[in-house]
Amino acid sequence: MxxxxxxxxxxxxxxxxxxxxxxxxxxxxxxxxxxxxxxxxxxxxxxxxxxxxxxxxxxxxxxxxxxxxxxxxxxxxxxxxxxxxxxxxxxxxxxxxxxxxxxxxxxxxxxxxxxxxxxxxxxxxxxxxxxxxxxxxxxxxxxxxxxxxxxxxxxxxxxxxxxxxxxxxxxxxxxxxxxxxxxxxxxxxxRDYLVGTRLAVARSRDAEQDAGRVGAKLRYLVERARRTPYYRDLPRVADRSDLTLLPVLDKAELDAHTLPVSRDMSSDAPPSGEVLRSGATTGGPRYIVYSLADWSNMVREAVPVLYGVGLEKGDRLINALFGGSLYGGLITSSCEFSQMPIECYTTGQHITVDDLLTLVRSFSVNAVVGQPALILPMLREAKARDAGLRLEKVVYGGTAMTETDKAWLREHLGVRVISSIVAANDGAQLGYQCRELDGTLHHLCDDYNLIEVVDDDGRPLADGEAGELLVTSLQKFEGPLIRYRIGDVGRITVRDCGCGVSGRVLEYLGRSDGLIKVKARTVLYNEILAALSVFQVSRLQVEITSSDGTDTVIVRTESPLDLDPEKVRHLLSGEFEALSDRHAFGDGLEVFRLVVECHGEGALPRNAVSGKIKPVIDRRLE
Structure with a gap:
């Protein structure tokens, strides 16, 4: 033992x-x-x-x-x-x-x-x-x-x-x-130096000790959490199997007991480290405290992830992630890249097409990291100006990237590595894609953020079943997150990956608020986005309003093509029952309308802090 x-x-x-x-x-x-x-x-x-x-x-x-x-x-x-x-x-x-x-x-x-x-x-x-x-x-x-x-x-x-x-x-x-x-x-x-062994591979080979290793982290987290007023009466745990004894933390509860409203989740330890804020894409801002030790843990665990997505010694990388106003993407990644043997050009969201072309031409930049909503329009414009533009690697996070956009990157820029990192300001990295994973599959970072999949009542679901994700941050002790319902949906399976890592893999299915419910039927935001790939749609926003008994779904798209809204509407109404004119109500009743707006890339409003587009706006909830 x-x-x-x-x-x-x-x-x-x-x-x-x-x-x-x-x-x-x-x-x-x-x-x-x-x-x-x-x-x-x-x-x-x-x-x-x-x-x-x-x-x-x-x-x-x-x-x-x-x-x-x-x-x-x-x-x-x-x-x-x-x-x-x-x-x-x-x-x-x-x-x-x-x-x-x-x-x-x-x-x-x-x-x-x-x-x-x-x-x-x-x-x-x-x-x-x-x-x-x-x-x-x-x-x-x-x-x-x-x-x-x-x-x-x-x-x-x-x-x-x-x-x-x-x-x-x-x-x-x-x-x-x-x-x-x-x-x-x-x-x-x-102390043995394991040449050629990555941290994720070492952990996956340690399967016999996995329960004991994660159990020790969980014990330590719970005892640290008990120093805060909110978690003072938290039951003690012995191992990983006791995780379900701990209460689920919902967003409303987190908002009510953290800054700027309350210090209930803060300990009496001397202040240190960094304070971030949520992007407030789907609500008011919340402030997230990382002690000095928490911050060190986050950076230390992130560097192997960045190697895992395909970055290598000698890469020249443009960091175009969002920063400022205490938003964490740029500051966290900058700290992480500074620990790696790469050359980094930290531009943030203010990068221009001229900046990109200068860095590629003058410094031989070969990689870009950023949010698809920012970097894809920029890369398309840069390609239009310079037909010879080439890149090797694109690492993205914040929102999903469509398969259409990935195909364009490979075909027109020669990109050979396209990798996603799933992360959140609340608890940093959750999962990542190696070169062997595609679509929405991600290796999990269970020794850092332990992920559960649960139903609407918080009951654990079996592997392969889709549900809401709970996050337990095992190495963040100031403002601890224990079984936090982060607002994302996914399913977990176990696989032996060609990259050498065996273990749990997350199929990330997007935000839990990405449900569009009309006419007693449901369609998923990601399903609509996938269907629109034939029109090279890269960004999508769906707004639902209701007036005089009629629900109206407004679909707004961004695409490099000049799209005909009527053709898009025809495809959606034919593909999805929930978006069609058909309904089970009396004849002559107008209970539903589908409206399509087609925009060029970069036209939809972005959040000023996070740079994200709000995916689903349901005005009926207001």
Missing amino acids: RHYPTDLLLAVEHVERLVAAEPDSEAARLLAAHDLTGLFDGTTLTEGLDELFGGLGQYPWRSLSGSDDVEEFSPVGTVLLDDDVPSRTLRGLLLGWATGNEVVIRTGRRDLWQAVTGLLRQAGFPLPDASVRGPRKDGVDGDDDTADGLLVDVPEPRVRIDAAAGARAGRAAAVLAADCRAEWVGRLFN
């Missing part, structure tokens, strides 16, 4: 809280008598271990941003500690357990160490084995059973706290911070 450092951190924090709440208890007096109290410092130990492992969220791996490879950590097995000074022994125990080792303490103070290990186990989090034996004498273990393992002499670190800093920093906390950088701690684990 693999153990995870986050469980050790939760155990340390349990003892820390216990001592703070009951300073006169027997346990608190015992720790104080041996100068051990200050070493139960969860905040310092968390920061130290995060630095030691290059991110607790990826343990037992660490992705290397300069390449698409990973390092793997593993315990040495058994750590032997000869108890001389109790504070040194406790440091050895904590770091030995944090690195996944069994710990043997040889001591004349059995009662002390049985009490300490008992306190750490009291909260019930899974920890490695530990045993307490008599002191070593004449080369033989104190219990006449020689223990095999790594004998660790925990040194006293060189820590100097001057008088001015003394009021702000304790010696014990400084010692913990120094330990996580010390040579002796590096001897407690093995």
Whole structure:
């Protein structure tokens, strides 16, 4: 069984809280008598271990941003500690357990160490084995059973706290911070460089440990969430199977308990990191807080995804994602690209056709990332100006791209990599397309955002069934998202992909508000968009109004072609019963009208912050 450092951190924090709440208890007096109290410092130990492992969220791996490879950590097995000074022994125990080792303490103070290990186990989090034996004498273990393992002499670190800093920093906390950088701690684990192994591949090969790995992340998230007023009474969980014990978080509930309305989902931790805002495409803006650790986790997990979509060392990339007004696309991606060996031209949404052509001609740019609503009209105009324009890679997000547009990119620009990333300001990346996946299929990022598919009542659906998506952000702890109904629809299947990643794949079916219901019938937004591919429609908006008993559906299109609205209307009314003139009501009643408006590319109004087009506007709900 693999153990995870986050469980050790939760155990340390349990003892820390216990001592703070009951300073006169027997346990608190015992720790104080041996100068051990200050070493139960969860905040310092968390920061130290995060630095030691290059991110607790990826343990037992660490992705290397300069390449698409990973390092793997593993315990040495058994750590032997000869108890001389109790504070040194406790440091050895904590770091030995944090690195996944069994710990043997040889001591004349059995009662002390049985009490300490008992306190750490009291909260019930899974920890490695530990045993307490008599002191070593004449080369033989104190219990006449020689223990095999790594004998660790925990040194006293060189820590100097001057008088001015003394009021702000304790010696014990400084010692913990120094330990996580010390040579002796590096001897407690093995570190293997896995050349040619991507993070997603390493995780998919770890299938036997998948439940335990995700379970450890879920335990840690829930305990972190319980620091906030909103989640204070959240039930504790043991593993992934307990996920359904946690309540579903709806958008209205999230809006009511987050900024700018409330701080109920904020902890009392000192402020740090970045604050983003939602694009407000389908409602009012909401502010999303990422602590410094949350932001680091997001960037660290995103870089392997960007390699996964087809970006490579040496690419020259135009970043045309939207930014400004606290919208996250540009700022998050800019931080991620800065960790990769590529040359990036960060233009944001203000890029012009002249900018694009200059960058391609002068700097040999070969890749573009952006939203289809912005980059497709721009690329078409650029191609019209320069017949020789070529690109290798287009990475997109925010909204879907039609198969017609993908075919145009391949045929007219020579694009060989077209990849989608499904993400949200609320919780960052959800899934991505490798070169082997097409259409709306995406590899899931379950170690970062755990996805469920549920019915309207929040009940889990079997693989292959379509339903609403719930997102649990396993590495975002400030403003936590647990079983958040994000407003998207999809289905999940399991497959062995040609890219080497095996596991869950999401078929992304769009927004849950993309339902058009008229005449007691339903048609999906994506179905209409697919049907209009014969007209090279790249953007679509559907508006529904009602007056005097008549529902009117207005279909607005963008296309590089000069379309005839009547031909579009004829196709839609013939293809979809819900959009036809046929109905089951009395003759002579006008209960439905279909209106088609055809526009050139870029003509439909975009959201000023996110750059998205609102897909479905149902005025009947107003």
